[in-house]
Amino acid sequence: xxxxxxxxxxxxxxxxxxxxxxxxxxxxxxxxxxxxxxxxxxxxxxxxxxxxxxxxxxxxxxxxxxxxxxxxxxxxxxxxxxxxxxxxxxxxxxxxxxxxxxxxxxxxxxxxxxxxxxxxxxxxxxxxxxxxxxxxxxxxxxxxxxxxxxxxxxxxxxxxxxxxxxxxxxxxxxxxxxxxxxxxxxxxxxxxxxxxxxxxxxxxxxxxxxxxxxxxxxxxxxxxxxxxxxxxxxxxxxxxxxxxxxxxxxxxxxxxxxxxxxxxxxxxxxxxxxxxxxxxxxxxxxxxxxxxxxxxxxxxxx
Numbered sequence: 561x562x563x564x565x566x567x568x569x570x571x572x573x574x575x576x577x578x579x580x581x582x583x584x585x586x587x588x589x590x591x592x593x594x595x596x597x598x599x600x601x602x603x604x605x606x607x608x609x610x611x612x613x614x615x616x617x618x619x620x621x622x623x624x625x626x627x628x629x630x631x632x633x634x635x636x637x638x639x640x641x642x643x644x645x646x647x648x649x650x651x652x653x654x655x656x657x658x659x660x661x662x663x664x665x666x667x668x669x670x671x672x673x674x675x676x677x678x679x680x681x682x683x684x685x686x687x688x689x690x691x692x693x694x695x696x697x698x699x700x701x702x703x704x705x706x707x708x709x710x711x712x713x714x715x716x717x718x719x720x721x722x723x724x725x726x727x728x729x730x731x732x733x734x735x736x737x738x739x740x741x742x743x744x745x746x747x748x749x750x751x752x753x754x755x756x757x758x759x760x761x762x763x764x765x766x767x768x769x770x771x772x773x774x775x776x777x778x779x780x781x782x783x784x785x786x787x788x789x790x791x792x793x794x795x796x797x798x799x800x801x802x803x804x805x806x807x808x809x810x811x812x813x814x815x816x817x818x819x820x821x822x823x824x825x826x827x828x829x830x831x832x833x834x835x836x837x838x839x840x841x842x843x844x845x846x847x848x849x850x851x852x853x854x855x856x857x858x859x860x861x862x
Contacts, residue, residue: 562587562664563644564611565635567628568652569594569621572602574844575652577851579606579613581858584660588612588644590635594621614638626762628769632739633755640748645671648742654804654840655854657832659861666837667742673787674777675742677802678735679770680791687734690771693764735774736767740840741802743773750780805831805839817841820849828854 564582566589568575582589589611593603600617607613616634621627632649639647646667656663743751751758754776761775762768777783788801794808807816807827818824818841828850831839842851 561642561644562667563635563639563642563647564589565632565639565647565649566591566652567594567621567631567649568592568599568603569597570599571652571844572599574842574848574851575599575603576606577844577855578650578652578655579608581656581855582660583608583611585610586660586664588614588639588642590614590616590639592616592619592621592631592635594619596620624767626765626768628739629758629762629772632769633751633758636748637752637755640745640752643745644748646742646744647748648838649740650804650838651740651840653842654740654838655842655851656837656858657805657828657839657854658837659858662861663837670787672744672746672785674744674747674782674785675787675802676737676773676777676789677741677800677804678737678774678789678791680793682736684733687736687771690736690767691762691765734771735778736770737774738800738802738804738806739769739773740804740806740838741773744785747773747776747782747785750782751776754779799834800836803835803837805834805836806841815841817843817846818850819847820853824850825853832857 564587566575566578568591579589579591587610589608591603591606591613593600593615595617603615603617606615616631619627619631619634621631636647751773758772758776762772765771777786783789786801788799790799790801792798792800796807796809800806805828807818810816818828818839828839839854842854844851
């Protein structure tokens with residue numbers, strides 16, 4: 561059995577499509593909806609035919625803040641009680657690129673592995689600073705206006721102070737990886753056992769959702785279990801070890817949103833041939849036709 565751990569905050573109809581594609585006798589689905597989202601009420605009406613569906617709506621999730629880790633950990637902690645073969649953390653704007661039979665067969669053929677995409681472009685000094693305590697942790701996303709500028713200035717002053725007081729050298733390499741990943745039961749159980757260590761180390765940091773699982777991997781020397789450890793440099797030629805095709809190179813700051821145009825359709829087909837099992841981003845408010853096309857690929861096994 562597999563557990564799909566889904567984090568969503570918008571696009572209820574697109575989320576319904578995703579759940580339908582995951583709904584399978586071999587899967588259970590754990591869904592966290594951002595408590596401040598306007599889809600919370602509608603999310604309670606979502607149903608599945610084959611999979612157990614567990615809904616959480618108790619956490620307000622803020623970009624870059626520890627609440628993202630909390631959302632992931634509450635699902636991992638509950639799901640780990642049932643000892644699934646694999647746990648897949650995905651967002652509500654992801655889609656599978658392959659039928660469930662193909663996905664299951666792949667993981668059956670690759671047991672005891674962890675599927676993470678490691679970042680290769682961020683300096684160690686920046687990675688280490690992510691765990692430094694921050695203030696105004698609900699205000700990491702750039703905003704407009706005097707209030708944001710004031711908060712941003714205070715954040716920079718406080719970070720400079722944190723850097724100053726962390727005078728002892730740290731020569732141990734640290735790692736970050738995409739929070740969207742697939743892990744096996746061995747790692748899931750370790751995460752549950754080390755929950756308090758994770759809270760202590762990361763609860764006041766910045767973008768720590770990309771840091772806590774790699775830290776656990778390193779602490780427990782699980783590197784031999786990593787399916788593909790070569791870091792990504794945000795180039796199309798890279799292979800993303802979490803098996804999620806995410807186009808960072810054409811999307812400026814944020815990942816590209818796929819559309820129903822020949823270029824994107826060809827790109828997603830190449831991704832399927834290269835072995836990717838999932839992709840993001842899709843947005844039915846931007847282009848619903850590409851979602852319909854991917855659904856057809858998955859349902860018909862094309």
